[in-house]
Amino acid sequence: MSKFNKKKSGDLPAISTASLPDIVFMLLFFFMVATVMRDTTLKVKNDLPFADQVEKLDKKDLIMYIYAGKPSDRFQSTFGKEARIQLNDKFADVSDIQAFIEAERASKREELVPFLTTALKVDKEVNMGIVSDIKTELRKVNALKINYTTRNGDISQND
Numbered sequence: 001m002s003k004f005n006k007k008k009s010g011d012l013p014a015i016s017t018a019s020l021p022d023i024v025f026m027l028l029f030f031f032m033v034a035t036v037m038r039d040t041t042l043k044v045k046n047d048l049p050f051a052d053q054v055e056k057l058d059k060k061d062l063i064m065y066i067y068a069g070k071p072s073d074r075f076q077s078t079f080g081k082e083a084r085i086q087l088n089d090k091f092a093d094v095s096d097i098q099a100f101i102e103a104e105r106a107s108k109r110e111e112l113v114p115f116l117t118t119a120l121k122v123d124k125e126v127n128m129g130i131v132s133d134i135k136t137e138l139r140k141v142n143a144l145k146i147n148y149t150t151r152n153g154d155i156s157q158n159d
Contacts, residue, residue, distance in 0.1 A: 015030050044069035050123040051150035062115050063147070064104045066097065068130050069123030083126045085134065094130075097137040119147040 046069050057063060067086040071079045074093075084091050087100045105113050118138055122131055138146065 011130055021146070038067065040067075040086075041089055041090075042067065042086070043072055043075055043089070043091065044084060044124075045072060045123050047125070048121065048149060048151045050153040051148075052152075052154055054150060054152045057117065057119075057147060059115070062108075062112060063117050063119045064101065064143075065119050065121060066100075066134060067121045068126050068134065083123070083130055085130070092136065092138055094133045097134060098141045101138070101141045101143050109147050117145045118143050119149050122147045133154055 044067050046067060061069065068083060070076075070081055070083050070087075071091070079091055085094065085097070086092065088094060101118070105116065110117065120131065120134065135146070138144070
């Protein structure tokens with residue numbers, strides 16, 4: 001007759017860590033692909049006005065952003081408290097807008113240039129004169145597709 005031996009200790013077998021590096025690299029690769037880096041550091045105050053008829057833009061890579069507003073608190077000692085224009089990561093004058101638009105157009109493929117949209121992110125406290133100057137410069141370079149970025153909501157919520 002055969003004799004069966006019972007396990008005398010209830011030890012669990014060791015967990016295999018052979019696949020652990022594969023899992024770590026797979027997670028690392030996923031987060032590297034899925035993470036979106038911030039394009040622009042906002043240097044102006046940008047409290048957007050409300051609008052009741054808002055549409056979303058589809059292709060964000062075909063949008064050129066122009067920011068306008070008073071400089072943030074940390075930049076007021078250098079640039080003052082008057083409303084300024086920000087193009088990408090630097091303050092600019094109205095005369096710099098043409099070069100900015102041309103540079104953005106040059107960085108895109110030629111077949112995408114007609115679909116480029118200029119988005120104005122203007123603080124609600126900014127005078128309309130700056131917006132008018134920006135629009136005049138955009139007309140000079142034939143950038144006629146303009147989007148005014150706002151917050152969705154009723155106009156009565158303003159203030």
